[in-house]
Amino acid sequence: MSIKIISGHAVFNENAVVLSQNFKWVLETNFDPQPNDLYIVYGAHELANHLLEVQFRKNNFYGYIVMNSEQTESQFFKNKNVAPSTAFFGALHGVYVTCE
Numbered sequence: 001m002s003i004k005i006i007s008g009h010a011v012f013n014e015n016a017v018v019l020s021q022n023f024k025w026v027l028e029t030n031f032d033p034q035p036n037d038l039y040i041v042y043g044a045h046e047l048a049n050h051l052l053e054v055q056f057r058k059n060n061f062y063g064y065i066v067m068n069s070e071q072t073e074s075q076f077f078k079n080k081n082v083a084p085s086t087a088f089f090g091a092l093h094g095v096y097v098t099c100e
Contacts, residue, residue, distance in 0.1 A: 002038070003039075004028045004039050004040070005019055005020050005026070005027045005042070006028045006039055007041075008047035009042070009045070012043040015067070016042045031054065033062035034061075034062065035061040036062065039062065040064070044067075
């Protein structure tokens, strides 16, 4: 199994680069998952359709963890009913991780 990182939005690139460097994991620029790979996904809100499409095309032979690095002052922490995470998590069958 190989752990890789992808970033779907430029605002998360720094987080992705730091995680990649700290753990010596590959930061992918082209999302083409291979069987048994595990992807840590930043900016998944921009990649939701692509993640779902590839998941169906590849028959779930890879996994991913969606990293949510919202600021603690974000409306999504203040009002959990506003957060899109429930729908996103249910649709993509990934693991949803919140970093505070």
